[in-house]
Amino acid sequence: MKNNNDKQVVSSKGNKKLVKCIVCGAIFDEDIDICPVCGVGREYFIPYEEEAVSYKKDTDESFIILGNGIAGISAAEAIRERNSTCKITLISKESVYGYNRPLLTKTLSSLERVDDILIYDKEWYEQNNINNILDMKIKKINKEEKSIEFIDGNTMKYDKCIYALGAKCFIPPFKGADKSGVIAIRDISDVLKVREEMKTAKNVVVIGGGVLGLEAAWELSKNAKVTVLEIADKLMVRQLDDMAGEILSNIITSAGIDFKVNANIIEISGNESVESVKLDTGEEYPAELVIISCGIRANINIAKEAGIETNRAIIVNDKMETNDKYIYACGDCAEFESINYGIWPEAMDMGKIAGANAAGDNIKYSLVAPTLTFEGMNTSLFSAGDNGKNPDLNYKYIEIFDKNKKQLEKYYFVDDKFIGTILIGDTKKMTTITEALNKKEPFNKFFNK
Numbered sequence: 001m002k003n004n005n006d007k008q009v010v011s012s013k014g015n016k017k018l019v020k021c022i023v024c025g026a027i028f029d030e031d032i033d034i035c036p037v038c039g040v041g042r043e044y045f046i047p048y049e050e051e052a053v054s055y056k057k058d059t060d061e062s063f064i065i066l067g068n069g070i071a072g073i074s075a076a077e078a079i080r081e082r083n084s085t086c087k088i089t090l091i092s093k094e095s096v097y098g099y100n101r102p103l104l105t106k107t108l109s110s111l112e113r114v115d116d117i118l119i120y121d122k123e124w125y126e127q128n129n130i131n132n133i134l135d136m137k138i139k140k141i142n143k144e145e146k147s148i149e150f151i152d153g154n155t156m157k158y159d160k161c162i163y164a165l166g167a168k169c170f171i172p173p174f175k176g177a178d179k180s181g182v183i184a185i186r187d188i189s190d191v192l193k194v195r196e197e198m199k200t201a202k203n204v205v206v207i208g209g210g211v212l213g214l215e216a217a218w219e220l221s222k223n224a225k226v227t228v229l230e231i232a233d234k235l236m237v238r239q240l241d242d243m244a245g246e247i248l249s250n251i252i253t254s255a256g257i258d259f260k261v262n263a264n265i266i267e268i269s270g271n272e273s274v275e276s277v278k279l280d281t282g283e284e285y286p287a288e289l290v291i292i293s294c295g296i297r298a299n300i301n302i303a304k305e306a307g308i309e310t311n312r313a314i315i316v317n318d319k320m321e322t323n324d325k326y327i328y329a330c331g332d333c334a335e336f337e338s339i340n341y342g343i344w345p346e347a348m349d350m351g352k353i354a355g356a357n358a359a360g361d362n363i364k365y366s367l368v369a370p371t372l373t374f375e376g377m378n379t380s381l382f383s384a385g386d387n388g389k390n391p392d393l394n395y396k397y398i399e400i401f402d403k404n405k406k407q408l409e410k411y412y413f414v415d416d417k418f419i420g421t422i423l424i425g426d427t428k429k430m431t432t433i434t435e436a437l438n439k440k441e442p443f444n445k446f447f448n449k
């Protein structure tokens with residue numbers, strides 16, 4: 001774990017060359033060896049050229065940003081870069097400055113202080129004259145009056161509002177899901193609860209075999225016996241194909257973690273505290289701690305009640321505008337062209353675009369191939385783009401598998417265009433692959449580099 005002095009999230013605006021971390025989207029000087037945000041090494045960095053901010057206009061407007069996650073903070077930063085005199089207020093129901101949420105599961109067993117994972121520290125907000133209202137829940141937006149109302153009844157007016165309230169964990173309606181010791185990890189407060197339970201828990205069940213569930217399983221397995229229960233017929237079903245799923249299953253078993261697919265949970269049982277998880281087959285898994293990792297739901301209720309157009313998330317155009325001209329949305333709560341990514345780099349990019357346009361600039365967001373990385377279980381994994389999941393497409397693929405090393409490289413093409421990949425074991429090529437994917441390179445060009 002890095003300490004606060006290592007933090008250097010702000011990109012250098014001088015002559016230094018910049019790089020972008022493709023895991024978390026952070027931008028920083030190329031001579032830094034470890035990503036100051038997510039801690040990965042150089043192999044994950046790609047050269048980055050920052051576009052100069054050409055639009056500047058100082059005003060006395062008030063910008064209210066709902067949510068102080070990476071989308072909200074990126075929006076605040078983009079506004080301040082264009083407008084040095086306006087009022088910017090970031091609001092969060094959490095009691096801490098915005099932090100690096102992806103690290104919550106990755107540091108479950110080692111995180112000591114939230115200060116170690118803050119995106120920016122207090123001085124940064126002071127230097128940029130960004131006001132933080134913490135520990136305060138927003139209740140509603142009154143778009144006719146251009147104001148927001150807090151849970152305590154107070155209100156605040158805005159000229160422009162950025163809605164960046166993120167998402168919450170989806171909890172399937174399991175009987176007993178409200179028992180003590182059953183936790184879904186979204187906020188730092190959830191991590192503190194897990195840490196407390198970990199002091200005594202000997203058996204842990206993780207419900208959900210997606211990437212976050214597996215990250216949590218790996219961390220928790222350092223202190224307890226862990227079983228992962230997955231309702232689908234394979235792990236990481238959204239990101240992996242059958243073969244990759246099989247390889248990952250073997251890796252997980254070798255790492256000492258049990259798992260069961262096609263696991264249909266009927267009850268989380270116990271008295272006040274959880275004692276076991278029961279399946280419809282009659283199988284029962286003892287557990288003093290249960291982690292639920294079953295996906296997310298965008299926080300859209302406040303927007304919906306205010307009459308902002310929503311689908312699964314808040315509908316935005318490529319400028320992150322909603323159907324109300326004074327309200328922008330970005331990050332995990334926003335959906336562009338029916339896609340709600342729910343990943344950090346996109347929340348960051350959407351936030352930058354929302355902030356820039358709210359300040360009067362005119363920049364546009366374009367879709368990218370979604371990427372996912374996983375480090376744990378003594379392996380690393382990278383998946384990006386479309387890995388053969390659309391039954392209407394005619395895929396071709398190249399597969400290179402080293403059984404002894406448990407390494408897989410798989411490349412998917414449609415109409416000769418590179419559209420998806422899976423790497424297991426050795427992910428060094430992921431930066432070049434990401435670039436090729438975003439260019440949809442033809443087969444020959446990709447393999448003749």
Ligand SMILES: Cc1cc2nc3c(=O)[nH]c(=O)nc-3n(C[C@H](O)[C@H](O)[C@H](O)COP(=O)(O)OP(=O)(O)OC[C@H]3O[C@@H](n4cnc5c(N)ncnc54)[C@H](O)[C@@H]3O)c2cc1C
Nearest residue numbers: 067069070071093101102137138165166331332342343344
């Ligand atoms: C455990 C975990 C691990 C992850 N790992 C990865 C990873 O490896 N790679 C990756 O790309 N992504 C990962 N993600 C997803 C990534 O963290 C999110 O995509 C990103 O944080 C979204 O940022 P955001 O600003 O849109 O929302 P959030 O970070 O959720 O911020 C929203 C903010 O709004 C606040 N808020 C919500 N409702 C209210 C209200 N009514 N009043 C006031 N404040 C409110 C919340 O408290 C929060 O501070 C992970 C997420 C989690 C939870």
